Amino acid sequence: MSSSASRADPREHPLIPRETKYGLFFVSPSILFFLVFWIAPVVLALYYSLTNWKIGPNATFVGLRNYADLLIDPRFRQATLASAELTGLAVASTVLLALGLAVLLNDDALPGNRLFKVLIILPVVTDWVATGLVWQLVFLPNRGVLPGLFSLVGLRAWMGLGWTSTSSLAPMAIALFIIWKTTGLYAIIFLAGLKGIPRHFAEAAVVDGATGWQVFQQITLPLLRPISVFVVVTAFVTTVGLFEPVFMLTGGGPADATRVLPIFLYETFFQFHNGGYASAAGVLFLLLCLAFAFGAARVMRYSFYE
Amino acid sequence: MRHFQGRIVRYVCLTLYGAFSVMPLAWMVSAAFKRPQDVLTIPIRWVPPVWQPGNFVQALLEPRFSGSSLLTFALNSIFVAVVTSLASIILSSFVGYGFAKFRFRGRDPLLWAMLSTTLLPFSSVIIPLYLIMRGLGLLDSLWALIVPLALTGQTIFLARQFIVSLPSELMDAARVDGAGELQIFGRIMFPLLGPAIATLGILTFLVSWNQFLWPLVVLSSQDHFTVPLGLSLMGLGSTFLVDYHLWMAAATLAVVPPLVFFLLLERPYLRGLETLSGLKE
Numbered sequence: 001m002s003s004s005a006s007r008a009d010p011r012e013h014p015l016i017p018r019e020t021k022y023g024l025f026f027v028s029p030s031i032l033f034f035l036v037f038w039i040a041p042v043v044l045a046l047y048y049s050l051t052n053w054k055i056g057p058n059a060t061f062v063g064l065r066n067y068a069d070l071l072i073d074p075r076f077r078q079a080t081l082a083s084a085e086l087t088g089l090a091v092a093s094t095v096l097l098a099l100g101l102a103v104l105l106n107d108d109a110l111p112g113n114r115l116f117k118v119l120i121i122l123p124v125v126t127d128w129v130a131t132g133l134v135w136q137l138v139f140l141p142n143r144g145v146l147p148g149l150f151s152l153v154g155l156r157a158w159m160g161l162g163w164t165s166t167s168s169l170a171p172m173a174i175a176l177f178i179i180w181k182t183t184g185l186y187a188i189i190f191l192a193g194l195k196g197i198p199r200h201f202a203e204a205a206v207v208d209g210a211t212g213w214q215v216f217q218q219i220t221l222p223l224l225r226p227i228s229v230f231v232v233v234t235a236f237v238t239t240v241g242l243f244e245p246v247f248m249l250t251g252g253g254p255a256d257a258t259r260v261l262p263i264f265l266y267e268t269f270f271q272f273h274n275g276g277y278a279s280a281a282g283v284l285f286l287l288l289c290l291a292f293a294f295g296a297a298r299v300m301r302y303s304f305y306e
Numbered sequence: 307m308r309h310f311q312g313r314i315v316r317y318v319c320l321t322l323y324g325a326f327s328v329m330p331l332a333w334m335v336s337a338a339f340k341r342p343q344d345v346l347t348i349p350i351r352w353v354p355p356v357w358q359p360g361n362f363v364q365a366l367l368e369p370r371f372s373g374s375s376l377l378t379f380a381l382n383s384i385f386v387a388v389v390t391s392l393a394s395i396i397l398s399s400f401v402g403y404g405f406a407k408f409r410f411r412g413r414d415p416l417l418w419a420m421l422s423t424t425l426l427p428f429s430s431v432i433i434p435l436y437l438i439m440r441g442l443g444l445l446d447s448l449w450a451l452i453v454p455l456a457l458t459g460q461t462i463f464l465a466r467q468f469i470v471s472l473p474s475e476l477m478d479a480a481r482v483d484g485a486g487e488l489q490i491f492g493r494i495m496f497p498l499l500g501p502a503i504a505t506l507g508i509l510t511f512l513v514s515w516n517q518f519l520w521p522l523v524v525l526s527s528q529d530h531f532t533v534p535l536g537l538s539l540m541g542l543g544s545t546f547l548v549d550y551h552l553w554m555a556a557a558t559l560a561v562v563p564p565l566v567f568f569l570l571l572e573r574p575y576l577r578g579l580e581t582l583s584g585l586k587e
Contacts, residue, residue, distance in 0.1 A: 019408045022487045026404025033457045038423050041434035104316050119324040125568040127516035129534035130557035134334045148350035192580040230583050241427020243519045262429035269433045285430045293425045
C-alpha cells in the first residue's frame with residue numbers, strides 16, 4: 001500500500017509501512033471516539049435490551065421478552081405512529097418548501113438575494129428552547145401571535161383554537177415549528193446543488209422549445225438527485241430524532257397525540273426507570289432509522305430511471 | 307416582459323417566506339422591551355408603547371431559580387461552546403489529516419464508519435451514552451457536554467475534504483528537510499487550513515450552544531446548567547407564568563451569541579454546509 005517515495009525512506013519500518021504507521025497515528029482519536037461513543041453504546045443497548053434491568057445494579061437475562069412486550073405495547077405503537085405522522089408531515093413540507101425557495105433564490109442578479117438568504121437561515125442558527133418559548137406564545141389561544149394575525153385577516157372564529165392542546169392540531173403546530181426552524185438549512189443545500197448544474201443545459205432545452213416547468217422536471221430534478229437523497233435522509237434522521245420541539249410545545253400530549261419515540265425513550269428510562277425496556281425500544285428506533293436511510297437512498301437512486 | 311413578471315412573483319414568494327422566517331424573532335425582540343401588559347395584545351403591538359430595556363438586566367441577573375441567574379447559565383454555555391469548538395478544530399483537523407493524506411489498509415471503511423454515525427439520531431443512544439458517562443464519572447459535569455461533541459462524523463468529514471485539496475508536495479519537501487510528522491501537521495498543514503478552521507469552529511459552536519436533550523440528561527445541579535436548560539425552566543406551566551416579557555428578554559439574550567457568531571462567519575458557515583452535502587471538494 002505504501003507509495004514508492006516512502007519506500008526509499010531510510011526510516012521505513014521493515015514490517016509496518018510508514019504511511020500505515022502515521023495514518024493510523026493521526027486517525028487514532030477517531031477510532032477511540034467511535035468505539036466509546038457509538039460502538040459501546042450500541043453494544044450496551046443490545047445487552048440491556050435482553051434484560052429486565054431497572055436502574056439499580058441487578059439485571060436478569062430475559063431473552064427477547066422486552067421486544068415481544070414492545071410489539072404489543074399500545075404506548076409504543078402510539079409513539080411510533082406519532083413519530084411517523086410528525087416526521088412525515090414535517091419532512092415532506094420542509095423538503096418541498098426548501099426546494100421551492102432554492103429555485104427562487106437561484107438568481108444571483110436578483111437584488112436583495114443575499115438578504116433573503118440570511119433571513120431564511122436565521123431560525124436555523126437559533127436554539128430550540130429559546131424559540132420554543134416564543135412559539136408557545138405564538139400558539140397561545142385568544143392572546144398569542146397567531147390569534148392576533150387571525151383577527152387581523154378577519155378569521156375571528158379561529159382565534160380560540162388550542163393549537164397545542166387539541167389532538168388533531170398539536171402535530172401540525174409542532175410540524176410548523178420544525179418547518180420554520182429547519183427549512184432554511186435545506187434551502188441553502190439545495191441552492192448549492194442548483195448552482196452546480198451548468199446553465200447551458202437549461203438554455204439548450206429552452207432553445208429547443210421547452211417550457212420552464214419541463215426544464216425543471218426533466219433536467220433540473222434528475223440532476224439534483226444526489227443532493228435530494230442527502231437532504232431527504234438528513235431531514236428524516238434529524239426530524240425523527242427531535243425531542244426539543246415536542247418537549248417545548250406539548251410535552252407529548254394531549255393524550256399521547258405527540259408522544260414521539262424520543263419522548264417515549266426519555267420517559268421510559270429517566271422517569272419510569274425501566275432500563276431494559278427503554279434499551280429495547282432504543283434498539284428498534286435505531287433499526288428503523290437505518291432502514292429508512294438505506295431505503296430512501298435506494299429508492300431515490302432508481303426511481304428516476306424507471 | 308415575461309422575465310419581469312417572473313421576478314415579481316419571485317419577490318412576492320421570497321418576501322412572504324422571509325416574513326414568516328423573521329416574524330417570531332421580531333416579535334420576541336419587541337416583547338423583550340415591553341411592559342408585561344403590552345406583550346399579549348390583540349391587535350399585536352409590534353412597537354412597544356413604552357420601552358423597558360431594564361427587562362434584559364432583570365432577566366440576566368435576577369436569581370430566577372434556586373439561586374442561579376441566567377448569567378451563570380450563560381457563562382457555563384460560553385465555556386462549553388468555546389472549549390468544544392477549540393477541541394473540535396484541533397481534533398478534527400488532526401484526524402482529517404490522517405484520512406486525507408495517508409494511504410493505509412482499512413482507511414476508507416473507517417471513514418465510512420465515521421460518516422455512518424451521522425445517519426443515526428443522537429436521541430436513540432442517549433440511554434447507553436448516559437451509562438458510559440456515569441462510568442467515566444462525568445455526570446453533572448460540564449465536561450460531559452464537551453467530550454462527545456469534540457469529534458463527530460461531520461467535522462471529520464469536513465476537515466478531510468478541506469485537507470485533501472492542500473498540496474502534498476509541501477509535506478514531501480518538509481520530510482526531505484527532516485521535519486517530523488507532527489511538525490509537518492502542526493507547522494505546515496494546520497496553518498494552511500485558514501478559513502476551514504472558522505467553518506469547523508462555527509458549526510461546532512452552534513451545535514454545542516444549542517444542545518438541550520443531552521444536558522437535560524446528564525446535568526442535575528442548577529449551577530451547572532447551560533442557557534437552553536435554564537430557559538426550559540421558564541415556559542408555560544412554570545411558576546413564572548405571567549412574566550412573558552422576561553421570558554422574551556431571556557430568549558433574546560439566548561439567541562444573541564449564536565446569531566452574532568453566524569453573522570460574523572456567514573461565509574465559512576455556508577461553505578461548511580455545502581461541503582457537508584458533498585457538493586464541494
